[in-house]
Amino acid sequence: MRVVVFSNKKGGVGKTTSALATAAGLVKAGYKVLAIDMDGQGNFGVSSGGEKNVKGTYDFLKGDSLETVLQSNGVYDFIAGDKRLSNAEADFPRIGSESLLRKALKKVAGYDFVIIDTPPAMGLLTLNALVVADDLIICAQSDAYSVAGCMELFGNVELVRENYNENLNIAGILLTRYSTQTNISKQMLPLYEQAAQVMGAVVFNTKIRENIKLTESQVMNKPIYKYAPDSNGAKDYEAFLNEYLEGMKNNG
Ligand SMILES: Nc1ncnc2c1ncn2[C@@H]1O[C@H](COP(=O)(O)OP(=O)(O)OP(=O)(O)O)[C@@H](O)[C@H]1O
Numbered sequence: 001m002r003v004v005v006f007s008n009k010k011g012g013v014g015k016t017t018s019a020l021a022t023a024a025g026l027v028k029a030g031y032k033v034l035a036i037d038m039d040g041q042g043n044f045g046v047s048s049g050g051e052k053n054v055k056g057t058y059d060f061l062k063g064d065s066l067e068t069v070l071q072s073n074g075v076y077d078f079i080a081g082d083k084r085l086s087n088a089e090a091d092f093p094r095i096g097s098e099s100l101l102r103k104a105l106k107k108v109a110g111y112d113f114v115i116i117d118t119p120p121a122m123g124l125l126t127l128n129a130l131v132v133a134d135d136l137i138i139c140a141q142s143d144a145y146s147v148a149g150c151m152e153l154f155g156n157v158e159l160v161r162e163n164y165n166e167n168l169n170i171a172g173i174l175l176t177r178y179s180t181q182t183n184i185s186k187q188m189l190p191l192y193e194q195a196a197q198v199m200g201a202v203v204f205n206t207k208i209r210e211n212i213k214l215t216e217s218q219v220m221n222k223p224i225y226k227y228a229p230d231s232n233g234a235k236d237y238e239a240f241l242n243e244y245l246e247g248m249k250n251n252g
């Protein structure tokens with residue numbers, strides 16, 4: 001079971017969009033996937049067509065069994081996030097609170113991949129995800145402030161490596177909403193490459209272009225490869241997934 005986490009403390013950079021496309025893409029590629037929404041906004045579960053007012057990640061972290069929190073959209077299985085997660089910091093016990101997900105996942109077997117979507121913050125929920133992560137994918141958009149955010153996340157990765165999870169691998173920086181038409185995307189690329197080098201990681205060759213079909217597919221609760229299989233969004237995420245899987249093979 002390989003755990004893949006999408007993160008960045010910055011909001012709106014394509015974490016959820018990337019997690020959704022990757023979960024569905026992995027199933028299309030023949031893998032069995034469980035997705036876990038660690039975000040109190042609950043966007044992953046809603047976009048997956050999840051039911052409202054059912055048990056979810058919050059309960060799973062509190063010790064409820066997988067069966068009682070599990071949903072499926074006929075493609076992948078998932079555990080939905082809801083706004084109770086936003087209180088997690090205050091709600092959860094102080095001792096061991098960074099390892100709640102690790103404990104909960106011990107009850108889980110039979111999946112090839114666990115995909116985790118995280119909130120736009122470097123708090124307890126993201127920490128729980130990093131503690132169990134095999135691969136971290138840093139989602140970033142081409143604007144001036146994002147490189148600093150990536151480096152801040154890297155600082156936390158190093159702390160998590162030291163304290164909880166020495167095998168935490170940064171699979172790469174995934175640039176989203178990328179525009180080959182604008183200069184800012186081009187100007188930012190070398191800065192991301194420098195940042196990646198410092199992290200001992202790469203910027204994925206695949207860039208996710210701006211594509212409205214991605215937003216539409218979320219509103220329609222359909223994976224992008226089903227909603228608009230010929231769209232740039234579907235093509236880019238497929239190329240990204242292949243690049244990720246290829247890199248994983250090479251890194252063992
Ligand atoms: N490549 C893209 N082209 C067009 N729209 C996109 C693209 N990627 C994401 N979006 C849209 O941008 C918005 C923010 O994306 P998303 O929810 O994936 O970001 P996020 O990092 O998960 O945000 P948050 O931090 O709030 O959870 C969504 O409406 C999504 O549909």
Ligand SMILES: [Mg+2]
Pocket residue numbers: 015016017039043117118
């Ligand atoms: Mg999100």
